[in-house]
Amino acid sequence: MQHLHDLTIKKFHDGLLKKEFSALEITQEFFDWIGKKDSEINAYLSLNKDLAVRQAEETDLKIAKNEPVGMLSGVPLAIKDNMLIEGLPATAASKILKDYTASYDAAVIKRLKNSGAVFLGKTNLDEFAMGSSTENSAFQITKNPHDISRVPGGSSGGSAAAVAAHMAVAALGSDTGGSIRQPAAFCGVVGLKPTYGAVSRFGLIAMASSLDQIGPFAKTVEDAAILFKGLAGQDPMDSTSSPQAGCYGEELLNPKLENIKKLKVGIPEEYFVEGLDKEVAKKVEEAIQAIKSLGLEIKKISLPHTKYALSCYYIIMPAEVSSNLERFDGIRYGTRQKADNLLELYKKDREMGFGSEAKRRILLGTFVLSSGYYDAYYAKAQKVRQLIKKDFYEAFEEVDVILTPVAPTPAFKIGEKANDPLSMYLSDVFTIPVNLAGLPAISIPAKSSGGLPIGFQLIGKKWREQDILGIGQYYEKL
């Protein structure tokens, strides 16, 4: 256990090369610790001991033979349970996929397997990644490791909690409207949502395809950069993955301070409004001052359409959800009910299989796409989305990076917002605009001397992860 608390990808790799420990020893230590700790936190939905041991042994064999190993070789990771690993369950925390076993590897899993990474298990989430607290899981409620009466955030709450409670060195999540960044902020870890098109979604159970991106959770910004580099790349199996995804350079991992200092940081006035928790405002202001002390110029900017982003998102996302979730009908996979005819079967499977938030979003999406309402809702939202994107692009003519809070409050209590969908939706108000515009953004824990974790967000230009990761790496060293 002494290792696990301060183990990062970097330290693990160095220790492995120096033969301070083997990959197998660390993997087993993680399983022992998960066995003790996770009954309290509930981060994992399933563990993967057999495959993990084999994966760790492969790395150890290479070390024994003095073969070269990459940065991710042998690194024990947690994977959100909406990504497919061949032969393992992939439930998306939904009853309708309770008995489903993945028949192929997601593109990110294939990449990580080729890098030699170890998968400890699959982590809890809001059903189909729909939620901001992980309370919408059909199976269990994950607790925030900093205060178990509070939520870990969501939807990737299991992955965030696993890293925060030292039950994995790092983890994968997916982010459609904040599902990596908000739980990272609530749990005091780093979370990166990459540029739309940087990471293949092949083998990710789709929620809203024009917004979904896979990204890393880690203990340090440096680790997030290492893991992101391992995930990014064009994939012919995801037509939205871009040729530029293969062009990330060394600057991602080894940023130069002289370049970072030249960046201009914008502070959008629309993100510092009434309703922002006082402690959050204070910590974010301290982060601004810290970054200023590195020598970066700070500038006030405006993103005038920010207040419309939530409405815009809650039209576009459910529209895509209603379409993406059509395939879950219990016919070819998943859990099937008994019925006399096909139509009745569809309806019963979906009634029994989906939880209330999934149903709410499917119905909402069906409504905004339905005849007579399409123009007033969906077509309007697509235009508003253009305005929100334009705001960012105009701001990026003046600045290189935008700094904001991640969430309006620190982690809230379990049950506090469970019955009021609108107040739950509002906890993503600062993360949603980034997905609408397809930009990269990172959530970094603000330095603190106790209390609940609070994160700040750095938003970058498209394909400029190196700017936000670079500032983050120097902030971390302060």
Add this chain to the structure above:
Amino acid sequence: MMNKKDLEHLAELARIDLKAGEEKKLQKDLGAILDYFKELQELDTENVDPMAGGTDLKNVVREDVAGTADNTGKGPEQFPDKQGGFLKVPPVF
């Protein structure tokens, strides 16, 4: 508040049976969410191009060459009900 008939129509389109207790809450929640959306009507979007999707890529195609998948035959293993390797479903009518 969304009216009951509209909700039932949506549920029919979405192929979901609703439980008796669920309807009231959905009518209330969906009504409140749709009310919230009204703020979008303040915006003049007359000359704005819609942003359809998240990518700027156009006409993404690949070479039309035959390949082999490494997971052939894995799908049927997941069928909830089957007979002789075929997917089994209840009668259509």
